[in-house]
Amino acid sequence: MSPLHLRHFTATSALGCGRGATLAALASGGSGLRRCQFETAALDMYVGEVEGLDEVPLPPALHRFDCRNNRLAHLGLAQDGFDEAVRASAARWGSRRIGVVIGTSTSGILQTEIAYRHLDPQSGALPEGFDYHHQHNAFAVAHFVRQRLALEGPAVSVCTACSSSAKAFAAAQRMIAADLIDAAVVGGVDSLCLTTLYGFHSLQLISAEPCRPFDAHRDGLSIGEAAAFALLERAPRELDDADVLLLGAGESSDAYHMSHPHPEGAGALSAMRAALQSAALRPPQIDYINLHGTGTPSNDNTESRAVEALFGVDTPCSSTKAATGHTLGAAGALEAVVCAIALQSGLMPAGLNVRTLDPQLHINYLTSARRVRLGRVLSNSFGFGGANCALLFGRAH
Amino acid sequence: MLTAYIQGVGILGPGLSDWTAAAEVLRGSSPYAAERTVLPAPLVLPPAERRRAGRVIRLALGVGAQAIADAGVDAHALPSVFSSSGGDGDNCHEICTTLASRDRLLSPTRFHNSVHNAAAGYWSIAYGCTEASTALCAHDASFGAGLIEALSQLAQRPGALLLVVYDVDYPPPMRWTRPIPDAFAIALLLSRDGAVGARPALAQLRLSFAQQPASSVAQAELEQLRRQIPAARGLPLLEQLAQRRGGSVALDYLDEQRLRLELDL
Numbered sequence: 001m002s003p004l005h006l007r008h009f010t011a012t013s014a015l016g017c018g019r020g021a022t023l024a025a026l027a028s029g030g031s032g033l034r035r036c037q038f039e040t041a042a043l044d045m046y047v048g049e050v051e052g053l054d055e056v057p058l059p060p061a062l063h064r065f066d067c068r069n070n071r072l073a074h075l076g077l078a079q080d081g082f083d084e085a086v087r088a089s090a091a092r093w094g095s096r097r098i099g100v101v102i103g104t105s106t107s108g109i110l111q112t113e114i115a116y117r118h119l120d121p122q123s124g125a126l127p128e129g130f131d132y133h134h135q136h137n138a139f140a141v142a143h144f145v146r147q148r149l150a151l152e153g154p155a156v157s158v159c160t161a162c163s164s165s166a167k168a169f170a171a172a173q174r175m176i177a178a179d180l181i182d183a184a185v186v187g188g189v190d191s192l193c194l195t196t197l198y199g200f201h202s203l204q205l206i207s208a209e210p211c212r213p214f215d216a217h218r219d220g221l222s223i224g225e226a227a228a229f230a231l232l233e234r235a236p237r238e239l240d241d242a243d244v245l246l247l248g249a250g251e252s253s254d255a256y257h258m259s260h261p262h263p264e265g266a267g268a269l270s271a272m273r274a275a276l277q278s279a280a281l282r283p284p285q286i287d288y289i290n291l292h293g294t295g296t297p298s299n300d301n302t303e304s305r306a307v308e309a310l311f312g313v314d315t316p317c318s319s320t321k322a323a324t325g326h327t328l329g330a331a332g333a334l335e336a337v338v339c340a341i342a343l344q345s346g347l348m349p350a351g352l353n354v355r356t357l358d359p360q361l362h363i364n365y366l367t368s369a370r371r372v373r374l375g376r377v378l379s380n381s382f383g384f385g386g387a388n389c390a391l392l393f394g395r396a397h
Numbered sequence: 398m399l400t401a402y403i404q405g406v407g408i409l410g411p412g413l414s415d416w417t418a419a420a421e422v423l424r425g426s427s428p429y430a431a432e433r434t435v436l437p438a439p440l441v442l443p444p445a446e447r448r449r450a451g452r453v454i455r456l457a458l459g460v461g462a463q464a465i466a467d468a469g470v471d472a473h474a475l476p477s478v479f480s481s482s483g484g485d486g487d488n489c490h491e492i493c494t495t496l497a498s499r500d501r502l503l504s505p506t507r508f509h510n511s512v513h514n515a516a517a518g519y520w521s522i523a524y525g526c527t528e529a530s531t532a533l534c535a536h537d538a539s540f541g542a543g544l545i546e547a548l549s550q551l552a553q554r555p556g557a558l559l560l561v562v563y564d565v566d567y568p569p570p571m572r573w574t575r576p577i578p579d580a581f582a583i584a585l586l587l588s589r590d591g592a593v594g595a596r597p598a599l600a601q602l603r604l605s606f607a608q609q610p611a612s613s614v615a616q617a618e619l620e621q622l623r624r625q626i627p628a629a630r631g632l633p634l635l636e637q638l639a640q641r642r643g644g645s646v647a648l649d650y651l652d653e654q655r656l657r658l659e660l661d662l
Contacts (some may be wrong), residue, residue, distance in 0.1 A: 096606075116493040132574045139539075140536075142535070154545055154651070158533060159514060161512040195511065198501055199492075199503055199508030200508070258446075258518050384518065385518025385519075387517065387530065
């Protein structure tokens with residue numbers, strides 16, 4: 001594929017709002033995971049919650065979109081001057097020539113969960129003010145982003161569970177390559193809700209402690225929430241040294257099980273291989289891998305096998321999910337921004353919370369941050385239904 | 398301009414059990430007989446998965462199976478694009494009801510079936526297909542969004558691709574706020590160069606954006622379905638295919654935008 005320029009990017013998660021806070025936390029080994037006190041959840045777990053979302057007001061004209069997920073999107077768009085960068089891009093290309101592709105797994109479902117506790121006792125109807133179209137629907141967040149940024153191009157939500165917003169990059173890249181658009185606001189927004197907290201709990205995939213990816217005694221993930229965005233454009237001829245490019249994307253399906261990864265990591269392997277192929281790169285040219293690394297026994301096991309099969313055991317790798325929590329449909333975009341920050345700052349973030357590295361997993365998992373000039377990095381995202389995506393980013397020079 | 402060949406068609410909806418029968422109705426040579434959508438059993442799934450498959454899975458797998466059979470292609474190595482305005486409404490209702498109850502004991506199967514890409518996941522398991530598969534949502538514009546993704550995928554690599562656009566109706570109380578009357582799905586087996594499958598392509602398709610009124614379908618009850626169900630927004634395209642008629646057709650997309658499709662037969 002032709003490389004795309006990340007003209008601008010930003011992330012908001014439990015680590016903080018914007019790139020500065022995110023980099024500072026990644027550099028110092030900070031974690032946003034706290035004991036779960038979310039809404040009415042009575043579960044023994046840790047979550048990565050974005051503070052203050054209940055106090056984020058939406059613009060009056062967009063009040064119908066009001067729900068936790070769209071508030072998170074709104075907060076995220078306001079960081080790092082991202083919305084101004086989109087406005088400048090719209091002035092250049094025209095608002096019809098900018099697409100919106102957002103990954104989410106649960107959109108505003110929390111609003112529906114709450115509404116079901118307040119059904120009309122006589123009729124059973126949903127309470128007044130509930131707005132399926134603008135709050136609940138999976139498209140609501142892409143719709144909100146499109147209206148919030150006054151864009152008029154094509155828009156879609158990509159909903160492949162935990163690979164949603166990684167695949168959003170691939171879908172946006174195709175739209176630009178097909179000349180349907182000149183730029184795309186691509187990202188991921190997923191917020192805490194009871195469906196995912198109780199759902200992952202029912203699958204016994206959540207740890208009672210802060211998650212410990214790649215630890216020998218890891219016993220599950222910690223859920224987080226995030227809004228992360230990038231403004232993608234065709235790479236211009238003149239680029240600064242610090243500019244970051246999307247170099248490749250690879251997608252595959254496990255065709256194995258709805259909620260268990262393929263035991264040998266076959267799907268993960270073919271997604272990474274496809275990403276390298278689309279960028280015309282070989283494994284030794286990759287300096288760092290941001291792993292999917294959820295901290296469940298099976299994910300880390302199969303992902304490690306797949307990485308080892310393709311890259312051997314030397315390429316530095318880490319998962320940032322012990323810092324941010326697993327932000328599900330936002331994880332692909334959040335970790336894309338982590339990769340972009342890593343490239344610009346030369347920081348390979350540490351995999352936190354490891355007491356004893358799993359001796360069965362042979363890849364070069366970093367338990368402390370490392371400073372080194374990075375040229376190209378890979379980011380993995382794997383979702384339920386066996387939906388896999390790997391993205392490849394690099395510095396312009 | 399984005400382009401593709403239509404190699405095969407599948408359709409499931411109220412009174413519409415397959416493409417052959419639906420084409421007769423769309424041509425005007427058979428009357429339309431309204432009845433609830435009949436969903437086929439997903440026999441292609443392994444028994445364990447079959448037991449877990451709700452209506453939305455039976456709908457998406459059923460209509461997809463029609464399209465690959467119509468085109469005469471093997472699903473084993475076929476990339477796919479699934480698009481739905483709401484996913485599994487029955488499952489969503491059950492989960493929200495459980496979460497509003499005192500014990501909140503969610504079934505693990507219900508939870509993993511709640512992902513919007515459940516149909517895509519079951520499809521890949523059913524056919525052992527490890528090619529890329531995606532799942533999209535654009536509310537009422539989900540047909541157009543699926544078509545755009547499918548055609549932009551084909552622009553990047555040769556071969557064939559399956560597009561499945563599907564919607565099931567919500568049970569009350571969601572039904573009162575999102576009144577989709579019944580299950581409906583359209584599947585298109587598309588190729589870049591018209592040279593896959595067992596027989597020649599049905600038509601070549603070119604896609605562009607336009608600002609013009611959406612095309613309607615002549616049959617009044619089907620036109621009603623087109624307006625009520627996002628997945629049925631593709632019916633004018635199928636009407637033109639059924640009537641073997643070239644020329645342009647406009648499908649609803651976002652806001653006042655339409656997708657203009659030029660058909661060459």
